[in-house]
Amino acid sequence: MQMADSPAMPDASGHFGPYGGVFVAETLIPAIEELRQAYETCRNDPEFMAEFRYELKHYVGRPSPIYHAKRWSELLGGAQIYLKREDLNHTGAHKVNNCIGQALLARKMGKPRVIAETGAGQHGVATATVAARYGMECVVYMGAEDVRRQAANVYRMKLLGATVVPVESGSRTLKDALNEAMRDWVTNVHNTFYIIGTVAGPHPYPMMVRDFQSVIGEECIEQMPEMAGRQPDYVIACVGGGSNAMGIFHPYLGHRDVRLVGVEAAGEGIETGRHSASLTAGRPGVLHGNRTYLLQNEDGQIIETHSISAGLDYPGVGPEHAWLKDCGRAEYVSVTDSEALQAFHDLCRYEGIIPALETSHALAHAARLAPTLANDRVLLVNLSGRGDKDMHTVAELSGIQF
Amino acid sequence: MSRIDSVFQQRRTEGRRALIPFVTAGDPSADMTVPIMQALVRGGADIIELGVPFSDPMADGPTIQRASERALAGGMSMRKVLGIVRSFRESDAETPVVLMGYANPIEAMGTEAFVEQAVAAGVDGVLVVDYPPEECRTFASAARQGGLDPIFLLAPTSSDERFDDVAQAGSGYIYYVSLKGVTGSATLDLDEVCARIPRIRERVGMPVGVGFGIRDAQTAARIGAVADAVVIGSRIIEEIENSPREEAAARVESFIRGIREALDATEGVLK
Numbered sequence: 001m002q003m004a005d006s007p008a009m010p011d012a013s014g015h016f017g018p019y020g021g022v023f024v025a026e027t028l029i030p031a032i033e034e035l036r037q038a039y040e041t042c043r044n045d046p047e048f049m050a051e052f053r054y055e056l057k058h059y060v061g062r063p064s065p066i067y068h069a070k071r072w073s074e075l076l077g078g079a080q081i082y083l084k085r086e087d088l089n090h091t092g093a094h095k096v097n098n099c100i101g102q103a104l105l106a107r108k109m110g111k112p113r114v115i116a117e118t119g120a121g122q123h124g125v126a127t128a129t130v131a132a133r134y135g136m137e138c139v140v141y142m143g144a145e146d147v148r149r150q151a152a153n154v155y156r157m158k159l160l161g162a163t164v165v166p167v168e169s170g171s172r173t174l175k176d177a178l179n180e181a182m183r184d185w186v187t188n189v190h191n192t193f194y195i196i197g198t199v200a201g202p203h204p205y206p207m208m209v210r211d212f213q214s215v216i217g218e219e220c221i222e223q224m225p226e227m228a229g230r231q232p233d234y235v236i237a238c239v240g241g242g243s244n245a246m247g248i249f250h251p252y253l254g255h256r257d258v259r260l261v262g263v264e265a266a267g268e269g270i271e272t273g274r275h276s277a278s279l280t281a282g283r284p285g286v287l288h289g290n291r292t293y294l295l296q297n298e299d300g301q302i303i304e305t306h307s308i309s310a311g312l313d314y315p316g317v318g319p320e321h322a323w324l325k326d327c328g329r330a331e332y333v334s335v336t337d338s339e340a341l342q343a344f345h346d347l348c349r350y351e352g353i354i355p356a357l358e359t360s361h362a363l364a365h366a367a368r369l370a371p372t373l374a375n376d377r378v379l380l381v382n383l384s385g386r387g388d389k390d391m392h393t394v395a396e397l398s399g400i401q402f
Numbered sequence: 403m404s405r406i407d408s409v410f411q412q413r414r415t416e417g418r419r420a421l422i423p424f425v426t427a428g429d430p431s432a433d434m435t436v437p438i439m440q441a442l443v444r445g446g447a448d449i450i451e452l453g454v455p456f457s458d459p460m461a462d463g464p465t466i467q468r469a470s471e472r473a474l475a476g477g478m479s480m481r482k483v484l485g486i487v488r489s490f491r492e493s494d495a496e497t498p499v500v501l502m503g504y505a506n507p508i509e510a511m512g513t514e515a516f517v518e519q520a521v522a523a524g525v526d527g528v529l530v531v532d533y534p535p536e537e538c539r540t541f542a543s544a545a546r547q548g549g550l551d552p553i554f555l556l557a558p559t560s561s562d563e564r565f566d567d568v569a570q571a572g573s574g575y576i577y578y579v580s581l582k583g584v585t586g587s588a589t590l591d592l593d594e595v596c597a598r599i600p601r602i603r604e605r606v607g608m609p610v611g612v613g614f615g616i617r618d619a620q621t622a623a624r625i626g627a628v629a630d631a632v633v634i635g636s637r638i639i640e641e642i643e644n645s646p647r648e649e650a651a652a653r654v655e656s657f658i659r660g661i662r663e664a665l666d667a668t669e670g671v672l673k
Binding site: 175 | 456457458459460461463464467471474479480481504505506507508509510511531532533534536537554555556557559560561564568579
């Protein structure tokens, strides 16, 4: 497959090549159409976009800096590693960029209630935060297993005034939370806006979330010449659903000499079957409103996934990533739990930055790649979130109980 | 004429409404499904909607999700669902069977292979919940060509233009979702349904079945006054769930008979 020089993706009906689309029950079609039209109006409305940028600057604290991880680069002995510090955003991750955009849209559409699904809890916290900021009712669906793994984030959401609903069905993780949120939306569509946290779901979500997150890559394109004297050779980001990766990749799509690398969670190893690497080990199928790569069995049932990081523990991936993989514009690799943990500890010790476990997958790939390259090569890693929320998981693995 | 068309024609001639129960294949176990389907027919079912279990049934409520989970835990798969239809056909060549489920198990089998094997097994129609007309033109035309009616949903929120899209893509009948929630929800706005159905029937030019939220004979009868068919799902699953295994078929039969009688007592001829 060939990619057009000016990637006008998706097409009008939300398709990225064979991926994406609107695979939902009839009951949701009018809601999605209403959203599509509202977003179309707002993205072309200078006033809306100005308010979005104002909020990103004054509430989120953008632009986020780029930091040259000199000590870690020296230790690895090869390419220079730069980090896009999304962990310094208000709420501690890139997720808030998108939540601000969608909450503003919800307000424009006159929906006083927002709902969200969350895995690690970052998107839930970001949604609860903006709901408090704009005075909206907020309900967050979270797999019961994730509620257990991410107790601190659950408390954070409650502090912010949100109702957290533990989901006990299926594998009790992110995909089940998504199912439950969809059900809520179907039932309460008249007053409810569903804030999806990743670049997946029915059109226009993959495009809309990508657009709101593209501020990450847009800033990098401006900042890299100042910081490194040029654009990077590689841009590296972790991929669960893929929103932080799309956010940093998308503005770079036209920069043909910048290689884009998405890093999936190999869990205990691809060969063990206990992983979340949909692009690496999945097949195309239909789930959660879009066609994309999925982890599924021979019969088309979605299989349970595994990753040390709740935010990557998802059996699908955004449809634009599926397209970028097939057309070769981005490459996708995977990193195991233990490789990610190693990178997590290294960044703590050598740079004084505690990264999220999700982000640690991207860092682990950078650590693998850097020593193979000359020391004038430049890697840009999207440091998508901070690791405070993961203290409990990491401590448990080291045999420490709080 | 297809089995589905002839059922609707026959009922119309008799001035009766069609009764369409839904059960999930493999719930509570694979060997129980054929006896339950036979019991439904004895109790007065005209068409059977057979649920193909899926791991992520987004449009269904907790009752049907539980049925799906039980069926999958017992090893149910698309191939086994088709096997169930084949063995049902050994004793019943008349009652149409419509498979209802989600896109992914069909795509995993391959849409062409699915149509071919479903028709060979004796399936009459297929309703894919997450295939709106615009995303399944190829599948819908392959299904029709192969002799399988593609059945589509309409909802209270659907526009008049949607009626036309669905009428063009579908055949057999239209399944009108009578409320805005998921399957098995409690509240049903009967007045809204009764006002809406005649307009839809006129516009789509095919029979309209109404489902979602119909839990008793009285409601079924009121819907029957305006619709060609009544679909009952979650309530039957609950009957199966709450029965000892050996009694499940008999209890389902007696429940559906109650609905049948109320429906047959419905006055008024549909145009």
